[in-house]
Amino acid sequence: MFLRLLRLLPLLLALGVQAEEAPLRFSLPGAAQGFDAGQYPAHWRFRRLAEPVFGSRILVLEAGDPQAQPLMLVHGLGQNGLRDWLGQIEPLAARYRVIALDLPGFGHSEPGQGRYSPTNFARLLAWLHTELGLAPGPVVGHSMGGAVALRYAASHPEQVTQLVLVDAAGILERSSFLKTPTTLPRELDGAPRLLRRLAHQAKDLGDSLVELSGLGADPTAWLSAHDGAWRLLLQDQPNTNAALALMEEDFSAAAHQLPRPTTLIWGERDRVAPLRTGQALLATLPQARLYTLPEAAHVPMADQPQAFQQLLLQALEAPWPAAAPAEPAAGSLPDLHCQHQTGTVYRGAYRRVLIQACTGVQLEDLQAQELRVEDSLVSLARVRIQAPRGAALHSLRSVLTATASQLSGEWAIRADDSRLDLAGVQLQGEQTAVQVDGRSRLLLSISRLESPQYRGYAHGLYRFRQRSLDGLLAPIR
Structure with a gap:
């Protein structure tokens, strides 16, 4: 258990989820202390709902015309929760009925019971969709929320019209996910050949050690097989709970069989879920397109909010071009x-x-x-x-x-x-x-x-x- 948690430490630190953020004031009746709805636009509608999947009470935000097509936003790891989307809600609400929530254990929702896995979070989204009486609509997920959105769209395609995955994390096999990005930093592009060679070899050594740790005895196998132990040890550790559950999930079938069009938006400087994940999804999803932001890292809506906003609206509204067939090389080819x-x-x-x-x-x-x-x-x-x-x-x-x-x-x-x-x-x-x-x-x-x-x-x-x-x-x- 300790070894696996130690392997997760760089991921958790990179996502910025180790330190709890200072709580905000709260004024909604029946909700946990620390939230103040008054600091948000008056036309934003907050409510708390008792959900049946984890047995918690979750905070749900709605904005926009209640008669418009619904659009659901799913956040990633970290105690920001739905606040990661705050800069995007107003422009989206001009076109959609926006629904954002704090997943159980995150933001201002209560902790829940059990495994914070993409599969269980997808069950929660399906329940919320029915509870709110929503028509089918787009779903946008960031980081861990991208994995949750992928599982949700694959499990409940009747509730989803299209999918947008933003720097989705945890899609690759866990050892590959924990390795350093495939390419070296741009700063080494002009370095002497010997230095670049040593950098490649050092990276390869680190990658090999990650793989070897994955081949050894799995200290969390027993924990994964026993829900009671999982609940006992991780109930008060939402980030670790969700990170461990995320890395145990296999998205192969979802990635190859998803029956809904999917747009991928990626920060090219992402060192948490590198662009390689988006490229792999682009190759496997039946209908997909990829947009990138060259100067953005893992949270493009914070790194380049205006550029991200334009890409997101384009992803939701731009028509899908017909796929061009690959043309085989012709003529005599060189070696x-x-x-x-x-x-x-x-x-x-x-x-x-x-x-x-x-x-x-x-x-x-x-x-x-x-x-x-x-x-x-x-x-x-x-x-x-x-x-x-x-x-x-x-x-x-x-x-x-x-x-x-x-x-x-x-x-x-x-x-x-x-x-x-x-x-x-x-x-x-x-x-x-x-x-x-x-x-x-x-x-x-x-x-x-x-x-x-x-x-x-x-x-x-x-x-x-x-x-x-x-x-x-x-x-x-």
Whole structure:
């Protein structure tokens, strides 16, 4: 238990939720001390409702025309609760019936009983929708609230017309979520090659340690399996309760099957839920689009409120363009050979790509018929490898991070003494999707495998040798 909480400490600190904020005055009858409705616009309507999911009383705010289409706002971790949305409520209320709430245990709502999981919070939102007699409408969620909104829209699509996820947290597998962002800080872009190489290697060491901690005995497994113990130990720790529950949830099915259009808004400087999460969701959601704010971090509505407001209104009201089909590369293609490079970025269409003894190399928007990586640190984003025969990706003694990519061949991947971190990746193998020869470590988030042995989702951390991931997953699915 202590080890897992220690691993969560950087996340909690990054989200700014360790220190309780000073309470505000309260004037609503029957509510907890610390809230003053008088400090808000007079036409905002506050009420407290007794909810049945956690057995608490929650604070609910409504603004705008009661006859307008409803729009629900879901906050993330931290005792700000619905106050994270205060700057956005007035412009939204000009068009919508805005509903914002403090989730149980947060802001000015009472603590609730049980696990503060996205699944349970989604049940609460479904109850609130019915309790208020709402018509179907958009739902906007930030950080943990993005994960809650995703689960809610997937579980109750009849109540949701569209979804907006803002820097959604906890979507990737928990070890990947706790690792440092895929790319190094921009300040290192112009640094000497040796310094950049050492920075990439230091990052890789930290990532490896996170993965190793995830492969060890899980100190919270017993806690997760016993609701009574969870309630006893975490009832008065809402942030830890919610963070632990968030990281235990698998969103693979929701990310691949969500029947509602989804707009992703992301701060490009987010170090809590890096842009990689948004890119993985963009690749997996059936209908999605991604807007980014280059100078914003994890809370774009605070970092760039005006720019965020424009993007949010655009997300809610702009028409959805028809998806353009991907065009295959045509004509004779060159080969690409990267050797002893650091931090180089490659794009384009190739026949064969060979990466040897390279560090921090990035393949972006790249197509090829074969990718072979030896003794290298490489990241892939929006890469498509279609091998007419053999393996689409052959990794030897290397570390690869792949996001929003597609690999297909006799084997999608063959790995030998390698570490692979895949997020939002589609793997298709005529024989097997992933074949491991020498001992390798595989970390998969909201990814999908298709082969004669296994067809389904892959979301977890695995370490094995001389067998296929397909065979490992098939008996337990």
